[in-house]
Amino acid sequence: MNERVVTDYHEITRVLADRSMRQALYDEGGVVMDSVLLTLHGPEHHKRRVLEFSILRKDYFAYYEAEIFPPALAQVLKTSITQGRMDLVEFGYRVTMNLTADFAGIDRPEKTADETERLLRLVKTFSEGATLVHSTRDKEEVRTEVRAGLEELRTSFLIPSIERRLKALEEGGDALPRDILTLLLREREKLGLSDEVILREMAFFLQAGSHSTANSMVHAMHEIFQRWPDLSARQNLREDPLYLQRCVHESFRLHPASPVAWRRPEGSCPVTGEGRVVLDFAAANRQRDLFGETADEFDPDRSRADGVPSWGLTFGYGMHMCLGRDLDGGVLPGPETDPANHQYGIVTQLVRALLDRDVRPDPERQAVRDMNTSRKNFSSYPVLLNHETEAKS
Numbered sequence: 001m002n003e004r005v006v007t008d009y010h011e012i013t014r015v016l017a018d019r020s021m022r023q024a025l026y027d028e029g030g031v032v033m034d035s036v037l038l039t040l041h042g043p044e045h046h047k048r049r050v051l052e053f054s055i056l057r058k059d060y061f062a063y064y065e066a067e068i069f070p071p072a073l074a075q076v077l078k079t080s081i082t083q084g085r086m087d088l089v090e091f092g093y094r095v096t097m098n099l100t101a102d103f104a105g106i107d108r109p110e111k112t113a114d115e116t117e118r119l120l121r122l123v124k125t126f127s128e129g130a131t132l133v134h135s136t137r138d139k140e141e142v143r144t145e146v147r148a149g150l151e152e153l154r155t156s157f158l159i160p161s162i163e164r165r166l167k168a169l170e171e172g173g174d175a176l177p178r179d180i181l182t183l184l185l186r187e188r189e190k191l192g193l194s195d196e197v198i199l200r201e202m203a204f205f206l207q208a209g210s211h212s213t214a215n216s217m218v219h220a221m222h223e224i225f226q227r228w229p230d231l232s233a234r235q236n237l238r239e240d241p242l243y244l245q246r247c248v249h250e251s252f253r254l255h256p257a258s259p260v261a262w263r264r265p266e267g268s269c270p271v272t273g274e275g276r277v278v279l280d281f282a283a284a285n286r287q288r289d290l291f292g293e294t295a296d297e298f299d300p301d302r303s304r305a306d307g308v309p310s311w312g313l314t315f316g317y318g319m320h321m322c323l324g325r326d327l328d329g330g331v332l333p334g335p336e337t338d339p340a341n342h343q344y345g346i347v348t349q350l351v352r353a354l355l356d357r358d359v360r361p362d363p364e365r366q367a368v369r370d371m372n373t374s375r376k377n378f379s380s381y382p383v384l385l386n387h388e389t390e391a392k393s
């Protein structure tokens, strides 16, 4: 099979803008990824993307970041820091699970830690199913687990969430939930969506944002600890949230949550993957002619080539470019930006909330790299924090 690996930034953007190239990374993971937004192609993809984009827009992200996210974050922090210590990885997953469930439209009626844990376990199963191509386990066994997970999602979460939305749609008025599920239910006939497609779209959405957001936050925290080992230097950092946002974007560049994307020519066989192109985002994000000789280092002050975003290709490019980019990354500040009401993005807000509590690596428990993945994520990152009452405003 002839597979081509592309590491050059501009060549990658050309492939991603080429409408004859379709998604290929999830061909093996059809059990959970078949006909979801990320794997659709051509007009079908365009129609669903336009529809879902109507929810995933900057103005709503700004509202979500300012109004909905802070109390949800405070709730998770409250339970996490009662002992003055926690694991950043666990914390990240717990917070972002709620975030993606809100956007997908999966209700959590109990609002308990147990319920979040259940969803997290399901999302882990779905991710394993989506990236089946990389799995070293028996693939049929993984598929069976994914099918069972989808059934659990359907009966425990999706059916009650659908019932509430159908009732709201029937009653009309302004009280419609603003999420992907409500949209899909409203447009299901027009788009010809089956129950199975809606179920898989929910499973996809739950995982689309949670791993990437959680891991990106942990990497950003780690880079900040390395660069400013002293607590007092980090206290200065929290006084300058616009600079903190730059730190987060620089960390996005160094640690893309999806280090590669795959494409294959339209009409080619998904099994043989004939003509497949592997797009190496992680390599392109460290390209020296774009990001300088120190491209491998964490440097929020670096200059870069014109037209290249500070996060490089971390959010992708072209028709499948990430719809959660502005939610997690915020918007770029301009000369008129008022730091008091700027949209920083969820990852910067998470880092900020932790710095406000004097977060610091736990000297007694080492962070652990996840050896089961080539993505160099952390599987555990113990930290110490001040108690809620000591937090700065």
Ligand code: HEM
Residues within 6 Å of the ligand: 023, 037, 038, 039, 049, 100, 103, 208, 209, 210, 212, 213, 216, 256, 257, 258, 261, 262, 313, 314, 315, 316, 317, 319, 320, 321, 322, 323, 324, 325, 327, 328
């Ligand atoms: C730091 C966090 C995130 C990173 C690094 C990230 C990265 C990416 C990348 C690279 C793609 C394109 C993959 C490809 O072209 O094959 C993508 C697509 C997507 N992302 Fe994200 N993502 C993040 C957070 C989120 C969040 C929070 C959401 C939802 C709330 C989200 C929703 C999506 C969706 C819906 C797509 C598919 C778009 C399409 O196919 O048209 N992402 N993401």
